[in-house]
Amino acid sequence: MSIITLTTDFGLADGYVGTMKGVILGIAPTATIVDISHGIPPQDVREAAYTLYAAYPYFPQGAIHVVVVDPGVGSERRGIALRTPQATFVAPDNGVLSYVVAGERVEQIVHLTNPGYHLSPVSRTFHGRDIFAPAAAHLARGIPLTELGQPLTEIVAFPLPQPQVRPDGAIVGQIIHVDRFGNLITSITATDLADYSLLGASVIEIKGQTIRDIASNYAEVATGKLLALVGSSDHLEIAVSGGSASQTLEAKGGDEVLLREEDPETRFLANDLAILHRIET
Amino acid sequence: MSIITLTTDFGLADGYVGTMKGVILGIAPTATIVDISHGIPPQDVREAAYTLYAAYPYFPQGAIHVVVVDPGVGSERRGIALRTPQATFVAPDNGVLSYVVAGERVEQIVHLTNPGYHLSPVSRTFHGRDIFAPAAAHLARGIPLTELGQPLTEIVAFPLPQPQVRPDGAIVGQIIHVDRFGNLITSITATDLADYSLLGASVIEIKGQTIRDIASNYAEVATGKLLALVGSSDHLEIAVSGGSASQTLEAKGGDEVLLREEDPETRFLANDLAILHRIET
Amino acid sequence: MSIITLTTDFGLADGYVGTMKGVILGIAPTATIVDISHGIPPQDVREAAYTLYAAYPYFPQGAIHVVVVDPGVGSERRGIALRTPQATFVAPDNGVLSYVVAGERVEQIVHLTNPGYHLSPVSRTFHGRDIFAPAAAHLARGIPLTELGQPLTEIVAFPLPQPQVRPDGAIVGQIIHVDRFGNLITSITATDLADYSLLGASVIEIKGQTIRDIASNYAEVATGKLLALVGSSDHLEIAVSGGSASQTLEAKGGDEVLLREEDPETRFLANDLAILHRIET
Numbered sequence: 001m002s003i004i005t006l007t008t009d010f011g012l013a014d015g016y017v018g019t020m021k022g023v024i025l026g027i028a029p030t031a032t033i034v035d036i037s038h039g040i041p042p043q044d045v046r047e048a049a050y051t052l053y054a055a056y057p058y059f060p061q062g063a064i065h066v067v068v069v070d071p072g073v074g075s076e077r078r079g080i081a082l083r084t085p086q087a088t089f090v091a092p093d094n095g096v097l098s099y100v101v102a103g104e105r106v107e108q109i110v111h112l113t114n115p116g117y118h119l120s121p122v123s124r125t126f127h128g129r130d131i132f133a134p135a136a137a138h139l140a141r142g143i144p145l146t147e148l149g150q151p152l153t154e155i156v157a158f159p160l161p162q163p164q165v166r167p168d169g170a171i172v173g174q175i176i177h178v179d180r181f182g183n184l185i186t187s188i189t190a191t192d193l194a195d196y197s198l199l200g201a202s203v204i205e206i207k208g209q210t211i212r213d214i215a216s217n218y219a220e221v222a223t224g225k226l227l228a229l230v231g232s233s234d235h236l237e238i239a240v241s242g243g244s245a246s247q248t249l250e251a252k253g254g255d256e257v258l259l260r261e262e263d264p265e266t267r268f269l270a271n272d273l274a275i276l277h278r279i280e281t
Numbered sequence: 282m283s284i285i286t287l288t289t290d291f292g293l294a295d296g297y298v299g300t301m302k303g304v305i306l307g308i309a310p311t312a313t314i315v316d317i318s319h320g321i322p323p324q325d326v327r328e329a330a331y332t333l334y335a336a337y338p339y340f341p342q343g344a345i346h347v348v349v350v351d352p353g354v355g356s357e358r359r360g361i362a363l364r365t366p367q368a369t370f371v372a373p374d375n376g377v378l379s380y381v382v383a384g385e386r387v388e389q390i391v392h393l394t395n396p397g398y399h400l401s402p403v404s405r406t407f408h409g410r411d412i413f414a415p416a417a418a419h420l421a422r423g424i425p426l427t428e429l430g431q432p433l434t435e436i437v438a439f440p441l442p443q444p445q446v447r448p449d450g451a452i453v454g455q456i457i458h459v460d461r462f463g464n465l466i467t468s469i470t471a472t473d474l475a476d477y478s479l480l481g482a483s484v485i486e487i488k489g490q491t492i493r494d495i496a497s498n499y500a501e502v503a504t505g506k507l508l509a510l511v512g513s514s515d516h517l518e519i520a521v522s523g524g525s526a527s528q529t530l531e532a533k534g535g536d537e538v539l540l541r542e543e544d545p546e547t548r549f550l551a552n553d554l555a556i557l558h559r560i561e562t
Numbered sequence: 563m564s565i566i567t568l569t570t571d572f573g574l575a576d577g578y579v580g581t582m583k584g585v586i587l588g589i590a591p592t593a594t595i596v597d598i599s600h601g602i603p604p605q606d607v608r609e610a611a612y613t614l615y616a617a618y619p620y621f622p623q624g625a626i627h628v629v630v631v632d633p634g635v636g637s638e639r640r641g642i643a644l645r646t647p648q649a650t651f652v653a654p655d656n657g658v659l660s661y662v663v664a665g666e667r668v669e670q671i672v673h674l675t676n677p678g679y680h681l682s683p684v685s686r687t688f689h690g691r692d693i694f695a696p697a698a699a700h701l702a703r704g705i706p707l708t709e710l711g712q713p714l715t716e717i718v719a720f721p722l723p724q725p726q727v728r729p730d731g732a733i734v735g736q737i738i739h740v741d742r743f744g745n746l747i748t749s750i751t752a753t754d755l756a757d758y759s760l761l762g763a764s765v766i767e768i769k770g771q772t773i774r775d776i777a778s779n780y781a782e783v784a785t786g787k788l789l790a791l792v793g794s795s796d797h798l799e800i801a802v803s804g805g806s807a808s809q810t811l812e813a814k815g816g817d818e819v820l821l822r823e824e825d826p827e828t829r830f831l832a833n834d835l836a837i838l839h840r841i842e843t
Contacts (some may be wrong), residue, residue: 323806
């Protein structure tokens with residue numbers, strides 16, 4: 001039994017997602033279909049790339065992940081299937097797999113050109129239904145990847161938002177995702193923090209606010225207070241306890257976040273002692 | 282193994298949809314349940330009818346489609362099950378199957394009167410849970426349709442929004458659905474276009490704007506430009522490349538769209554050459 | 563085959579719910595996963611408690627219900643699993659099972675302390691993924707509840723919103739849930755109505771409006787009219803036929819509703835005869 005996940009910008013009000021599931025079940029009746037998200041902002045390839053990246057490692061090895069955020073549908077952009085040691089991905093070749101290819105070894109890529117594995121006729125506006133869903137379902141049935149089309153040796157990827165290190169040692173990152181709770185997920189990872197030895201005593205600056213130290217959970221500070229912590233995807237995250245950092249800071253994707261070592265002399269002059277925290281070592 | 286699809290106006294925040302699934306799995310534990318939409322605007326029978334119509338043909342033959350958009354729940358309106366060569370439908374008898382009965386031969390209809398296939402007691406406000414979900418689940422288990430109640434020979438249907446042809450040959454249609462992307466799906470189908478030989482060179486008028494020719498995909502015109510194309514459900518669709526036609530035009534369901542042959546003399550006087558397109562023949 | 567339901571405040575735009583499903587399927591590949599709701603308002607434990615309570619009795623006996631509305635994640639609050647004759651529940655110990663323990667005999671409770679049944683490492687911010695999903699999946703595979711951690715003899719519960727009876731016999735309740743249709747579900751149950759013999763002839767007061775008698779279905783009164791009825795969860799509910807009581811009355815959770823016997827002398831002096839109804843006896 002195979003798992004097929006779906007990540008799209010289709011929303012759930014129209015029947016587009018249901019239609020894709022109907023197509024999948026017609027080809028692979030025993031596939032287990034799981035929604036990762038259908039609430040990607042319309043045509044936001046970067047959001048889709050991040051959402052897939054945060055979720056797919058938690059699926060069993062061999063799962064098939066379909067992503068349909070596809071502003072170029074019907075144009076010359078290619079449809080692809082790509083295999084890594086962890087999973088198979090089916091998507092338009094528009095950068096939506098950028099985190100995947102940055103983080104894993106790519107074993108095989110094909111251009112989904114074999115019409116025998118498309119619905120017929122193929123529409124010019126809904127390849128999720130006509131090309132990507134059938135490809136995933138045929139893979140779930142055990143059709144070899146190479147049957148689906150021509151091999152490719154390269155795909156489109158965008159540079160991941162890597163934090164920059166300033167001459168003074170401060171790390172400059174950006175907000176890469178705002179979640180439902182208004183938590184601000186940044187491009188700075190736990191690895192970055194460890195590399196720069198900033199995990200223990202540091203100051204975070206965002207939208208003119210300063211946060212001292214890194215908390216270990218949302219409830220550690222008083223309700224309504226800003227905090228920073230390493231979130232569930234191992235990225236530095238800015239949150240408000242019991243509230244929304246996005247609303248409190250009027251922050252959004254792309255906004256800058258700066259992480260620097262604290263000036264030891266100012267450390268105990270901080271006005272707001274309630275947000276002084278030290279992580280266990 | 283049977284497929285049961287659900288189309289409702291229940292939304293996903295309340296537990297109503299989950300409750301229906303609990304009932305189904307209690308009766309038919311191996312049924313595969315698929316959501317088509319739960320975001321139908323409250324009590325909007327026409328939207329539900331369209332959404333079902335666009336999705337159900339893509340499910341395997343024999344699927345059971347449950348629709349619960351039911352402003353008359355608890356009143357004298359009937360609950361029905363209806364079979365066509367393609368599928369079985371379980372729904373209130375309020376017109377929600379209008380596209381189905383217009384497009385397919387109806388083999389059998391029953392009034393869901395047999396209390397042996399209802400939950401007990403039946404509430405007056407949630408027949409989705411108490412009558413429709415159990416009916417679908419019993420059908421999935423192989424109970425004959427005729428067991429569920431009395432045969433019927435007619436049901437409620439509304440006239441489909443058919444385009445009208447004016448004396449000058451222009452086609453007048455309307456917007457029948459606005460999707461998440463702001464695409465405007467019209468009542469004019471590809472068949473209508475072919476019948477009136479308008480596919481090749483035509484002008485579309487909507488909300489005071491004029492669109493020349495029919496594009497083949499969203500990316501064919503510059504970002505922000507209006508276009509018209511034949512969408513994935515074979516209906517003429519008005520879109521904005523990389524944007525929302527609904528917002529750009531302030532258009533909504535019911536608004537008029539007019540399709541006419543272009544006056545050859547004005548064709549090459551068009552101000553906006555960027556939207557001049559010719560479809561392959 | 564086991565059923566695992568999910569009720570969270572995660573929304574569906576982020577991949578959090580999909581991630582939990584990936585974890586479950588990695589441990590219990592044949593589990594049937596059903597969403598009850600992911601639209602609980604962020605961190606609203608009472609809404610989650612109500613939503614679970616209204617839905618879970620309709621699932622087959624033995625289902626495993628996971629609730630993750632968890633403002634205290636990562637703090638000292640405990641994660642628990644709790645078994646009743648009807649079902650097993652996996653949740654933070656924050657009151658989200660208050661209706662369950664008020665309505666059913668509790669057979670067993672454990673504190674989810676056994677690290678062998680956690681993901682490793684356990685994050686401080688996403689126990690839905692790292693503790694609750696794995697616990698549910700291991701239970702679905704048949705692991706005994708007692709394996710998951712230390713036995714507990716008490717849990718956190720909040721007092722249910724019980725209607726009060728005034729000296730003059732009137733019942734004072736409150737709105738405990740507003741659904742997608744704007745229906746106002748109150749804390750007054752059908753049992754309360756029967757106990758106080760108010761089912762036959764009564765007046766409901768809410769937000770300065772008076773509703774006479776209790777209708778049997780939404781369509782019984784004219785469109786746009788206020789009505790009261792016993793809803794699908796056996797609670798007294800205030801609705802507007804074809805509209806939204808929440809909008810009409812500007813009512814929200816916590817607002818007071820009063821139910822009293824009608825003064826017989828004023829009964830037939832009511833201005834608005836359209837809302838005079840008598841329930842069948």
